[in-house]
Structure formats: structure tokens, C-alpha cells
Amino acid sequence: MERKEKLVVVGNGMAGVATVEQILKHRHSFEITIFGDETHVNYNRILLSSVLAGEKSADEIVLNDIDWYKSNDIRARLGCRVTKIDRARGVVVDESGTETGYDRLILATGSSAFVPPIAGLDKRNVHVFRTLDDTRALLMKARPGLKTAVIGGGLLGLEAARGLQLRGCDVTVVHLVDTLMERQLDAMGGAYLTRKIESLGMRVLLQKQTQALLGNGHVEGLKFSTGDEIEADLVVFAAGIRPNAALARECGLETGRGIVVNDYLETSDANIFAVGECTEHRGQTFGLVAPLFEQGKVLAATITGNRGPIFTGAVPAAKLKIMGVDIFSAGSIDDQEPGVETIRYDDPTLGVYKKLLVRGNRLAGFILVGEANDEHRYMDWLRKGADLRKQRRHLLFPPPADDAGLDVAQMPESETICGCIGVTKGQIIQAIHHRGVNTMAQLKESTRASTGCGSCTKLCEQLLRAVAPEFEEQTKTTLCACVPFSYEQLREIVRGQQLKSVQEVLNVYGNRKGCEVCKPALSYLVDMVWCGDHEEDRSARFINDRVHANIQRDGSFSVVPRIRGGVTSPEELRRIADVADKYNVRMVKITGSQRIDLLGVKKSDLPLIWADLGMPSGQAYTKGVRMVKTCVGTDFCRFGVQNSISAGVELERRLENLYTPHKLKMGAVGCPRNCAEATVKDIGLVGQEGNWQVVVGGAAGKNVRKADLLITVKTTDEALEAAELFFQYYRENANYLERTYDFVERIGIERIRKDTVYAPEPDREKLIDRLRRSKALSKDAWLERDAPVHPTQFVQIKPLEEVFA
Amino acid sequence: MTATMSWTRVTAAENVPLREGRLVRLGGREIALFNLGGRYAAIDNECPHQGGPLCDGIVSGTAVVCPLHGWKFDLDTGGPVRASLPTCLTTYPTRVEDGVICVDVAGGSRIDSGDPN
Numbered sequence: 001m002e003r004k005e006k007l008v009v010v011g012n013g014m015a016g017v018a019t020v021e022q023i024l025k026h027r028h029s030f031e032i033t034i035f036g037d038e039t040h041v042n043y044n045r046i047l048l049s050s051v052l053a054g055e056k057s058a059d060e061i062v063l064n065d066i067d068w069y070k071s072n073d074i075r076a077r078l079g080c081r082v083t084k085i086d087r088a089r090g091v092v093v094d095e096s097g098t099e100t101g102y103d104r105l106i107l108a109t110g111s112s113a114f115v116p117p118i119a120g121l122d123k124r125n126v127h128v129f130r131t132l133d134d135t136r137a138l139l140m141k142a143r144p145g146l147k148t149a150v151i152g153g154g155l156l157g158l159e160a161a162r163g164l165q166l167r168g169c170d171v172t173v174v175h176l177v178d179t180l181m182e183r184q185l186d187a188m189g190g191a192y193l194t195r196k197i198e199s200l201g202m203r204v205l206l207q208k209q210t211q212a213l214l215g216n217g218h219v220e221g222l223k224f225s226t227g228d229e230i231e232a233d234l235v236v237f238a239a240g241i242r243p244n245a246a247l248a249r250e251c252g253l254e255t256g257r258g259i260v261v262n263d264y265l266e267t268s269d270a271n272i273f274a275v276g277e278c279t280e281h282r283g284q285t286f287g288l289v290a291p292l293f294e295q296g297k298v299l300a301a302t303i304t305g306n307r308g309p310i311f312t313g314a315v316p317a318a319k320l321k322i323m324g325v326d327i328f329s330a331g332s333i334d335d336q337e338p339g340v341e342t343i344r345y346d347d348p349t350l351g352v353y354k355k356l357l358v359r360g361n362r363l364a365g366f367i368l369v370g371e372a373n374d375e376h377r378y379m380d381w382l383r384k385g386a387d388l389r390k391q392r393r394h395l396l397f398p399p400p401a402d403d404a405g406l407d408v409a410q411m412p413e414s415e416t417i418c419g420c421i422g423v424t425k426g427q428i429i430q431a432i433h434h435r436g437v438n439t440m441a442q443l444k445e446s447t448r449a450s451t452g453c454g455s456c457t458k459l460c461e462q463l464l465r466a467v468a469p470e471f472e473e474q475t476k477t478t479l480c481a482c483v484p485f486s487y488e489q490l491r492e493i494v495r496g497q498q499l500k501s502v503q504e505v506l507n508v509y510g511n512r513k514g515c516e517v518c519k520p521a522l523s524y525l526v527d528m529v530w531c532g533d534h535e536e537d538r539s540a541r542f543i544n545d546r547v548h549a550n551i552q553r554d555g556s557f558s559v560v561p562r563i564r565g566g567v568t569s570p571e572e573l574r575r576i577a578d579v580a581d582k583y584n585v586r587m588v589k590i591t592g593s594q595r596i597d598l599l600g601v602k603k604s605d606l607p608l609i610w611a612d613l614g615m616p617s618g619q620a621y622t623k624g625v626r627m628v629k630t631c632v633g634t635d636f637c638r639f640g641v642q643n644s645i646s647a648g649v650e651l652e653r654r655l656e657n658l659y660t661p662h663k664l665k666m667g668a669v670g671c672p673r674n675c676a677e678a679t680v681k682d683i684g685l686v687g688q689e690g691n692w693q694v695v696v697g698g699a700a701g702k703n704v705r706k707a708d709l710l711i712t713v714k715t716t717d718e719a720l721e722a723a724e725l726f727f728q729y730y731r732e733n734a735n736y737l738e739r740t741y742d743f744v745e746r747i748g749i750e751r752i753r754k755d756t757v758y759a760p761e762p763d764r765e766k767l768i769d770r771l772r773r774s775k776a777l778s779k780d781a782w783l784e785r786d787a788p789v790h791p792t793q794f795v796q797i798k799p800l801e802e803v804f805a
Numbered sequence: 806m807t808a809t810m811s812w813t814r815v816t817a818a819e820n821v822p823l824r825e826g827r828l829v830r831l832g833g834r835e836i837a838l839f840n841l842g843g844r845y846a847a848i849d850n851e852c853p854h855q856g857g858p859l860c861d862g863i864v865s866g867t868a869v870v871c872p873l874h875g876w877k878f879d880l881d882t883g884g885p886v887r888a889s890l891p892t893c894l895t896t897y898p899t900r901v902e903d904g905v906i907c908v909d910v911a912g913g914s915r916i917d918s919g920d921p922n
Contacts, residue, residue, distance in 0.1 A: 482865075513866030516875060520863075539824035543861035543872045546825075551872055555858040792820045796828045800814040803832030803910050 004031040007303070008092055008102035010082045010247065012036025014045055015276025015292040016108025017064055018421075021448070022300030024072055032074045033100055035092070039079035040132050041066055046289055046453050048135045049156070049321055052163030054492045058132060063451055085251040087269055104271055104303055107259055109244040111277040111287070115237045120213030126235045129160045141234050144168030149222055149232035151210055153180040155318055157238035158197065162322045164236070165202055166496035172203040172230060174210060174222065176239070184318045184329035185367055188346065192353045192369045196325050200508075205230070243278045243285055256280045263310035265299040275299050281311065288318055289452045290420045297422070315382055317419060319372065319455050323485075323493070324508055326372035328455075331365025331382050332357060340364060345396045354396055361389045376459065380415055408462040417459050420452020428463050438470045479736075480518040483510035487735040490522070494529045501535035502526060514540065521736035524623065524659060528731055531770060532777030538789055547794060548781040549606050550621035552599065556586075557606060559598040560620035561613050562656060565630040565649040565668070566594025572615070579612045593627045593665065594676075595620070607785035607794050616656070616780040623737070624659040626666075628652040629677065633670030633687070640670035642687025647716050648676075651685065651723055657778040661734040661743075664727070679707050682730075682740040683723050688712075692719035696726050696752070697744030705741045708749040711757045725756040725764060728771040810898065812907035821845065821906065826860035826869065832910045836897065839880055841867060846880035847897035847908045854892075884916050 007023070007030035009016050020032060036042075042064040050056040069076045077094065084093040091099040113128035115121060125141060128134055138160075142148075146169045150161040153175030165171045173180075179190030180197070194204050213235060214221040221231045243258030254260040254268040258280030265273050276292045279285070286292060291314030298311040317330035335342045335357055345354040352370035356363060356378070363381040368374070381388065388395065408417075413426035431437045431446045443449055443460055450457045464471045478484045483506065485493065490505070499505045502522040506514045514522070519540035526534040538546045549557035561576070576596055580588050586600030595618055601609060610617075619625060628651050631637065633644035648668030655666075667678030668685040678684030680700035684707050686693040691714050698707030711722050729752065734743040744752060756767070788794060813831060821827045821840040828850055829836055835850040837860035848869070850859050857873030864870075868886045870877045877886040883894040895913040899906060 511866075515865040516863040516870040516877075519865075537824075539822065539864060542863065546861075551858075551861065553855065553873065555856070555861070555873075790822050790825075792822075792827055796830070797816045797820055797838070799829055799831055800816060800905065803813050 004029050005103040006030070006101055007032045007104045007106065008100055009034045009106045009108055010092065011106075011108030011110055011276065011278070012038065012040075012042055012076065012078065013108060013110045013276065014042065014063070014289060015110070015296060016106065017042040018293050018448075019106060019108065019275050019296035019299050020072075020074065021064075022296050023304060026300055026304040026306065028304035030104070032072075033077060034069075034074055035077045035080055035082050035094065035100075037079070037081040038131055038133065041069070041076070041078070043132060044451060045131075046321075048129070048132065049159030049163050051132070051135050052129075052138060052160060053166045053323075054163075054496055055323075055489060058136075082247065085247060085272075087251055087272070090271070102271070105273070106299070106303070107248055107267070107272065107274040107278055108276045109247060109259075109278040111241040111243050113237055114240040114242045116210070116239060118210060118212055120215065120219070123213050123215050124218035125233060126213060126219050126237070128237045129156060130241075138164065138234075138236065139167070142167035142169050145170055146234055147231050148172070148234040148236065149174055149230065150236045150238055151222075152176075152237065152239035153204065153206070154183065154238065154240065155181060155320055157236075158193075159321055160236055160238050161197075161202055162200070162325075164234075165200070166492070168496065168498070169234065172205060172232070173197065174205045174208050174224075174230075176207070176209055178206050180204065180206070181318075181320070181327065181329075184327070184333065185369070186333060186335065186355065188344075189327075189329075189353055189355065189367045189369045192351060193320075193325070193327060196351060196370070200322075200324070241277065241287055243280065245278055245280075248272075248274065248278075256283070258285045263298075263312060264302045264307055265295055265311060266302065273299055273303060282313060284313060286314075288316055290314060290317060290422075293421050293452070315379075317379060319375070319453050321453070326368065326370055328368040328372035328375040329366070330375075330379060331363065333365045333367055337364075343395055356395055358388065358395070361387055361392075363388060375455070379419055383416060383419075408459055409466060417463065418447075418449040418452065418456045420456075421448045423447050423449040425463065428460065429467055432464065432468045438464070438468045440464065479521055480515065481511075482506065482514050482518045483522070485509060487521070487525075490525060491529065494522075494525055500526055500530055500533070502537050502540040516542070520545070520623075524661065524736050527659060528774075531774045536789070538793075544621035547603055547606055548617055548621065548784065549601065549603075554600075556600045557603060558620070559585075559601050559606065559609055559613075560591065560595050560618040561615035562618040562627070562652075563595050563615075564652040564656075565628055565645050567630070567645060567649065568596075575613060575615075579609055582612065583609055591620070593620075594629050595627060604795050607788070610782040610785045615782075617782040619657070619781070622659065623662050625652075625655045625657070625664050628666040628668055629681070630668045631670055631673075631675040633668075637670060639673060640687070641689045642670045642685075642692060643716070644668040644670035644676070644685070644687055647685055647687075647692075647719065650716075651683075651720055654720065654724065654775070655727055657780055658727075658731070658774060660727075660731055661736050662739045664730075664740065666723070680704065681707065683707075683726060685719050685723065690714065692716065694719050694722040694726070694757075697740045697749070699739065699741040701739075703741060708744055710749070710753060721768070722757050724771055725759075725767050726752065728767045729756045731774075732767075732770070810909045810912055812900065812902070812909055814902070815906045815908050818845070818901055818904050818906050824864045826862060826864070828858065828860040831908060834910065836908065836910070837869070838899075838906060838908070839864060839869065841880065845899045845901065845906050847899050848878065848880055848883055849894040849896075852876055852878075853894065859894075882916050883914075 012034050044061040047061040081095045082092045083095050091101045113130045148169040148171045150157050151174045153173045161171045161173045180193045209225040210222050211225045212223045213219050219235050221229050223229045245255045245259045248259040249255045259274040261274050261279045275295045298309045301309045320327035339359050341358045343356045355367040357365045362385050366378045411425050415425050435446050437443050437446050450460050523540045585598045589597040591597050628648040630644045630648035634640040664682045666683045667676045667681035669676045669678045670687045678686050680698040684695040693712050694710045695707035696710045699705040713719050823840050826837045826839045836847050837850040839846045852871040854876045857871040861872045862869040868879050883896040895915045897913045898909040
């Protein structure tokens, strides 16, 4: 059998592995070894800022898992740095001294963070932001209020700054020149960006050269060349990158700033190639992802004996990935170049700035600030060098009929959808028809589309929806069109961004308007996250939660007082009867929840009725704790083995007045005969001889579902605590309007057990502690009878003058 | 808007909280007043679907959503926001004078129900 050629790749990052993926497509048989000095499999470095910001987990940014290496017979030497290349013998030497022979060698060593040579770099809490480990180290340090300086106001610096700010840090961005992102923006665009960054709550210091890091042992501040200082307990350098060319330089390859390659990605040694950020091509180095994939394709052809395609450089394009700040820039942005015309749109109120640079009727570059959703149209013009003469009048805003910027159906099949990887519409359609692609995950797997910067994800989804026969939406759906984020993302946003009112969330992350779907959901969210320490906005609540009663079909309301455990007294019943008479209640109804409903009450009578009843709200109108239904238990029942009444009343007391993602009904029964139907409640306590079963996720509504066993415990106290743990876990982790029976099925009872009753003690304590804090801030809503939140909360307005028509 | 308008002084502006509605009876009509932040809107209170009280609805931009079944109406035009609904409502001009919301009840207008736009 023919000996396979040995291919060694030094560098396990995006460029190196993408090149290997391309090589595998050529079916040229290599024996492949990949060295990576990081211990991780190939992940999407561009998305590290999303990990820092809490929008993605480390697992979610993995591009090639360990199975990929195995199934392609690739030896992965992870956490192993190559220290030397011996070209004469054709071997690389790693840090352990082990030699690995190669026939062909690809250098994909990437780049390193540039740290300026200033005094005090050795202090603790000084970081760079380049790798997953850097990100993890930053996450360990970040905490609310930590004074943080990010040195560098480029793409990476701003994303790092925002990520740290979302973790609560008090962030200052320090930038050397007078324009943020000056490689991508002009002065005007930079000014827009500065305002936007400042409006997000970060400080921006421009034209500041850091001269020294101050502090004793750990960093305490920065000193600038102008002599002034700022405090900083955490410093992050994101001031640019430098190609890692030392390995190549030391073995005598031609290098400049990077490893010099020709159009075929060949170095000065015929057996050695280079790709990615470590390269220098026609005098240019690279820091953005799209050209690297392009290089990978060319190199794959060259190295597999298909030498022909050439790399001629790439259109630089960059998108800032900060939610709520849309920045996209591509091509040449130098408007001083001869023959360049600029076309501008500039609306300070909207915060929208667009600038196109046109040369010879062709787009040379563009800047989009505040609104980047037509980046695709411009990128397409730029890549194709489209002749714009016919569209001159509509360059900034196409006529509505032609505004196909996002209409994927209108795009020609040759048009590039994913600019990073270089995937066209036709290739995606091909994958859908011939490879059975139906989901985004499959599309990524099959074509790699959207695995770069991710800005084409929407387009890919549109295409899937339009073409794939069985398109499956991803599980992370957005809350609603007003705030296009998933509930989980919003939870992180509200927490990290310290947003304490619904309107703030809508203003920063939504369309400012909101609707009947998102407003109540966000109301619950800010309340739950801030445990009541939020700005209550009644206008965002459904009418039931504005007046604490259930609106009926005729616009009147129903009143259900709390009767804990369904246990009342003759005196209470007399009062209820008197109230029903006094206010001409149209119907008195015993509810299915062992309570009494007074139906047909006018809004203006609500506070009066509550006062006359002298009972707390039963919360029968809201997504909150309804009641605990009980059987008579040991006190009277001859079969009872547990005191279900006292346990049920105590459970109701502990949880009443709290709000939940959806209504929450409970039950407590004194024996397995289950007379109060505890096994079809959201939380049930089922008494047995000598113990309690705590069951969760039951339902007897639209669905009928028997509750799952959470735990069996000996004492009533333990049973109550188990119920509380589940209760708080559900409050914190369920989506709004998700009943426990859906929640339990989605998360799985095993996982719920592990996260609640079987969680380590500190975690359980934290859950209980947050519950206690919420509980301490909660109160009986009907007390608003004496202290309305607004003078006209319950009253109809009496006009100052009459209309005599 | 000419001299033919007849303004009725209804209530102090602060009686209608931001992005909420309040009911008022004027000249035999039930009218829902909304505070849209710096300006006020007045519209027939009764939802043409099943009579729900629009004053109790959630405000979405310049629209209100009926609390009973989610029908949605534009507060400026009275027209339905979701295109499939055939009906629209009367809206009334408003203005604020010395901190008092005034409504021109006689000046109510209704867009043609055949053409919601």
C-alpha cells in the first residue's frame, strides 16, 4: 500500500481547521496531525465576546467537536506548542521535545494580542482577550462595580468592554486616537459610536496613551502620557493583534510582519504553507475572518495537487457584535482617495449614519451605523463590483419595491449569503434538496454557513423556511417581534444590564413600543430578577394585575379572597355573604379551588369590597400563586396519616403573594387516596405513613398530566422546603406562560432534582434565600385599596364639565 | 381644525397615567382617554368585537389592545391594526390646556371601514 503523505498543521484555530476541512473535501489522502497550543477543540473565536457577555456558553461556540477529529482520523495534539521547525529533516519539535515528521507543513499559528511595552505589566489583574482561557479568566474576575479599563477601542476592545459591562463591571474604554474603530469608521461614524457606547453606560476616553499601570501587586489604575490617571482594578488589553511569525522566522522562512505567502499560500519553502492571521500577503496582514476562509480554500487546492486557484486579497468587512449597536463597515473607507465620491445619510435623532464610497460608479466601501440590516445589498455590490449607474438615485434607500435587502427569494442563486465562509444561496438550496437539511444546526454542519460572524443567520433561516420541506424552528424562539431575543437572553440582559423597568428593556433592546405579549412577560422578568427591587410599571401589566381582579366578559370583575387551604369560618362566611348583598354581587360561586368567587363587581367597587371583606387577595386573576387545595387529613379523616391541612395552610402562607411564570396551583393530601387531587397540581404534597411525597408538574386543565415525584421525605418541614426549592427554580428558569407541566417536561425531572433537592447545599441555600427575599418584598395586592398606586387606579373619571349636545 | 371645534374640559392631565387609559362618559358616550406620553388620545371605549373596555387595554405604541380578546386599534385613526378586522372606531381630537385634557366630542371622526389604510 502506498504510504500516505504526512500533513502537519501547526495551529488548531479557525483558519487551520477550516483549511483542513477544505482539504478533506479534495479526497487527497493525508495522514493529518494538528497541533494546538490551547487545550480546546476548534471553537469560534469571533464569538468569545458573546461568551463574555453571557449570550452564549463555551459549548455553544465549538465548531468541531472531538468526534470530528476522530471520525476524520486526525491526530489532535491539544495543549501542545510547537517550538521549532527543522526544515532540513522535515520535522517539527514540540515543547516536550517530541519530533513529528512532515511531508507537508501548514502554519496556522494565528496572532497574539498586542500589549504595548509600558511599565507595570507584571501586576495582577492585567489581562488580554484572545482565547477561551482569557475569557474564562475575565469571567472569574468580573463582578458588579469592578472598575475596569479596556485599552483599545477597536472591534475587539468594544466587544470586550460591553461583555464586561454586562457582567456588571464599571467600564472605561481607553483609546489611543480620536475615533473609535478608526480602521472601520470615519470621524462622523466614530462620533455616533462614541455616543452610543456612552449611552449604554460605558465611559470613553479618546486620545489617551497609557504610559504605565499603577498599583502595588495588583493593578489599581492607569497613568496616561498626558499625566492624568484613572482608577482601574482590572485592565484588559485589546489594542490590536500581531501575527505569530516567530516560529517561521526562526527556521529561516521569509517573514515580514507575518509569514510571507504568495497567491497560492506557499511560503519560501516549497513544502511549507501558511494560512490565516499569521500570514502576510502582498504586504497585507489579516484580522478578520472572511479572508481566512478564502485563503483556506485556495491552500486546500494548492496542497492537494490542484494548484490553480489564487488568493488575491479580500474585501475587509467588519461587524460590531454588540446588541443594540449596529455597526457594519466594509471595503475602503478612505474618502480622500482620488476619484472617490461619498454619499451620506446622517440622522442624529435616530442615531443612523450611512456613508457609501463610490468610485467609477462602483462601490468602493461603506459604513453603516445604527442600522445595518441592508449590509447584504452593499456587500453584494462590493464583491461583484456592480455597476451602480442605474441605481444612483437609490443608493442609500432603495425604492420599496426593490428593497430586497433581506428578501432572500429575490436574490440570485449566485449571491453570497455567508460572506465569512463564502456560501452562496445556490449552495444552501443544494444542501437542502440533496442533503436533507432541515434545521439551522444541519445547515451549519453541512455548509458551515453562518458559523463565522453569524450576521447571516437570519438570511439562512429565511432560506430554510422558504425552501426546506420540514423546516424546524430552533427551540430558542424570540419572545416577540417587539424584543427579538429569547427569554433566556432577556433574563441575562435584564440581569447583566441592570435594567429595572419594562420600558428600559424596550427602549434599549426592543422597538420602544412593546405589546400585550411582551409587556406582561417583561414585567414578570424584571420583577423576578430584581426580587421586587424594580420600577413597577402598571401600564405594562394586563388589566387584572392593575386592579387585582379578574376581568369578565362584560367588563366587570370577579373577586376571590384568599381562604388558605380552603379552611374558613362561620364568621368569615357571614362577612362574605354581607359583602355579596351590599354590592349586589351577581353570583356567588364555590370554585374548583376550594374558594369563593364573587362575580360581577364594578371596578370602582373593588377597593370598597376588599375593605369590607378584610381578607387578602386570593390572586385568582394573575400568573401567580393561587392556592393549596387540601383534604381534611389527620384531624378528622379516619384514613388520614399526615396533617394535610396544617401542611397545606403553611405552604400557602409561605408562597402567597408571589408571582410565577404562569398560574400555580398546589394541593396537599393526607393519604394516598388523594382526595384533594394533589397529583394533578403544579406542586403536590402526598402524605403517606411516615413520609411525604413531593410531586411536581401535574395538571388537570387543557392537559391532564400526573405529577412527577420530586422527592420523598420524612418530615413536613422537609416537604415544605422541597416544594419551595422547586417553586423558586420554576420561577427563575421557566419561560413566561410556561406551566410547570411543560417546564418539567422540557427540563426533565432528573435535571430538576439535581438542581433543586439534590443540589449542593450552598446552591439550595441560594435558591431559598432568593425566595425569601422576594417574599419579604411581596405584599397583599389588595392593600392598594388604602394606598392606590395612582389616584385614578380604580375610579372612572368625572368630567370637569358636561357636554350639552 | 377650525373655529368650529368645541372643546370640553375633561380632567387634569395627571389623572391619566403614562401609557394607560381611563374611562370617561361625555355627552352620553363612553370614551377611553389614553396618555401616549406628551399627548392624549380619545377613542370610543367599546370594542366592536364583544364590547370589551378598551380603557383597560395595554398600549402598544400608538395602539391599544382590547383586554378581552386582543383586538387591536390604532388610537390616532381608530382603525384596526390587524388587517383582518373589518371595523373601526371613532376617535376624538384632544388637546391640553392649562394642564387639563380637553376633548372635542362633536369632532369625532371615523375612517372608512372599507379602507383601513
